[in-house]
Every structure is written in C-alpha cells, then in structure tokens.
Amino acid sequence: MKKQLVAIAVISSVLFSNISYGAQSNTIPERENTEELVGLSSGIILGAVVGGPIGAFIGALTGSLIGKSVGDDSEIEAQQSLLSQQQYEINETSQKIAQMNQQQQSLEEVKSELARLKAHQKQTLAELGVGMNVQFKTGSSLIEPLFKQQLDNVAYMMASMPELNVDLMGFADRRGNDDFNQALSEQRLIEVTNYIVAQGIDKSRLQGQAYGASAPMHPDQNVENDFFDRRVTLTLIPESAQLAAN
Incomplete structure (x- = not known):
C-alpha cells in the first residue's frame, strides 16, 4: 500500500511538473487544453486509487482522452453556434432583398399607372379639342x-x-x-x-x-x-x- 502511494506521488509530481513547465515555456498550442489537463489529472488519481502505479498510468491516458473529447465537443458547439449566427444573418439579408424586390415591383406598378393616367388625360384633351x-x-x-x-x-x-x-x-x-x-x-x-x-x-x-x-x-x-x-x-x-x- 505504501508503494502505491509513493508511486502516485511520483507520477503526480512528474506530470504536474511537466504541465507547469509547459505553461511557462509558452509551447501551449492555440487551442485551449484545459479540458485535457483536467481529464489527465483526474485520470491519474482515479487510476492510482484503483490499480496502483500501472493503474495510474492507464488512468492518466484515459483521462487525457476524455479531456480531449470534451474539448472537441466544446469546439464543435462553438462552431455550430457560429454557423447558426451566420445562417440567421443570411436569412435576414434574404428577407431584406425580398422586401427591396417587392418595393421595386410596387414602384414599377406606380410608374405604369401614372403613364396610363397621363395617356388617358392626353386622349381626353384630344377628344375635347375635337x-x-x-x-x-x-x-x-x-x-x-x-x-x-x-x-x-x-x-x-x-x-x-x-x-x-x-x-x-x-x-x-x-x-x-x-x-x-x-x-x-x-x-x-x-x-x-x-x-x-x-x-x-x-x-x-x-x-x-x-x-x-x-x-x-x-x-x-x-x-x-x-x-x-x-x-x-x-x-x-x-x-x-x-x-x-x-
């Protein structure tokens, strides 16, 4: 039991030291790795409790994969939200274009009616002149x-x-x-x-x-x-x- 605790302490110290060193050396990729780090540390603890040093290693690997999956899901949700916003803007633009087309059609109808009235007035003037x-x-x-x-x-x-x-x-x-x-x-x-x-x-x-x-x-x-x-x-x-x- 003491060996297991010692192993957990060693592995945790090494991993968290690496995490700390990575943060200080500014080699973190553009994408946030918070979810992976949380998954990694949680996996270490859970694996160590269940299966000793080997369990701690397996738990760390599993936790990292779980954390990465959570991060991917968050990115997908962000992309879906962006796509929804873009689709909303496209729909708004389409509605405005449709309204402009309708207004243009109404304007053409008014022009046509005005031309008809002027022609009618001209004809009436001609008839009255006769x-x-x-x-x-x-x-x-x-x-x-x-x-x-x-x-x-x-x-x-x-x-x-x-x-x-x-x-x-x-x-x-x-x-x-x-x-x-x-x-x-x-x-x-x-x-x-x-x-x-x-x-x-x-x-x-x-x-x-x-x-x-x-x-x-x-x-x-x-x-x-x-x-x-x-x-x-x-x-x-x-x-x-x-x-x-x-």
Whole structure:
C-alpha cells in the first residue's frame, strides 16, 4: 500500500511538473487544453486509487482522452453556434432583398399607372379639342344634359391639371336683331362659366367673350347652320402658353 502511494506521488509530481513547465515555456498550442489537463489529472488519481502505479498510468491516458473529447465537443458547439449566427444573418439579408424586390415591383406598378393616367388625360384633351362646342336651342341659354357631361370632363381636366385654363366664346345664330343676339351670346357664356365654377374650378381660370351673330361657322344661313352657330366654344390653354401670349 505504501508503494502505491509513493508511486502516485511520483507520477503526480512528474506530470504536474511537466504541465507547469509547459505553461511557462509558452509551447501551449492555440487551442485551449484545459479540458485535457483536467481529464489527465483526474485520470491519474482515479487510476492510482484503483490499480496502483500501472493503474495510474492507464488512468492518466484515459483521462487525457476524455479531456480531449470534451474539448472537441466544446469546439464543435462553438462552431455550430457560429454557423447558426451566420445562417440567421443570411436569412435576414434574404428577407431584406425580398422586401427591396417587392418595393421595386410596387414602384414599377406606380410608374405604369401614372403613364396610363397621363395617356388617358392626353386622349381626353384630344377628344375635347375635337368637340369643344356646347350647343343651344333657339333663343335659349339652357345647357342640355348631353353637354353637361362634356363640361364635367372639362372641369375634371382642369382639376387634375392646375396649369390648364379655358378660353370661352359665346355665339348666336343670325336670326333676330344684333342686340338680342349679343345679349343671348353673353348669357350663354355666363351659363357655361357658372357651370364649370360650380364643379370646383376657380373662376379666374376661365376667360371669355361674347360675339353675338358676328362669327357664323358657315357663310350660308339655313336651319342646320343656325344650329351650329348657337354655341359656346371652349379652348383649353396651358398657363405657360397664355403667359407667353401676354
């Protein structure tokens, strides 16, 4: 029993002296060996108790292997934690890229819709430019329902395009005397102007003049031509063009 204790003391002294010397000589590898050292010392003690000097040697070897295994497991866990963090960052980046792609798609849709609206406005302007006359019955300044829809379109264009103004001209046919025709053309002009203003358009954007029967559309007077002469003509004018003219 005394021999076993002596052997344990000798082996422990030698091993721990080597451990201490290794720490002082700075020859420890980059990887931490704490687990191996713990396993080694624990193995020595356990082996010595169980099997004497030989048991101490075997225990030391077994303890070293156990300690190395523990160290490897810790390194694996560290690598797995790092991989998990990297995977999380990759997922975050992928989500951000997906959001950016969705925002880009939404922007393209907005651009497409804006282009469609501009094309629609351009088409409406062209249509209004073709038929911008409000016709009236003989001796009347009442706006017929058919032409109210046309004036609604004019008001819509003016509301959506603040730089757009309207020039109005009132006329009468050649029947009746000049004073009556002049007054009738002025009243028709007033009715059309008031209707557009009632749709929310500032009156300052509307300018007009009445001409009576002084500007017939056709040289010959007949029932058909008189119908086209009883009118208020509307002309859309961009503000820039109006300023340039002044």
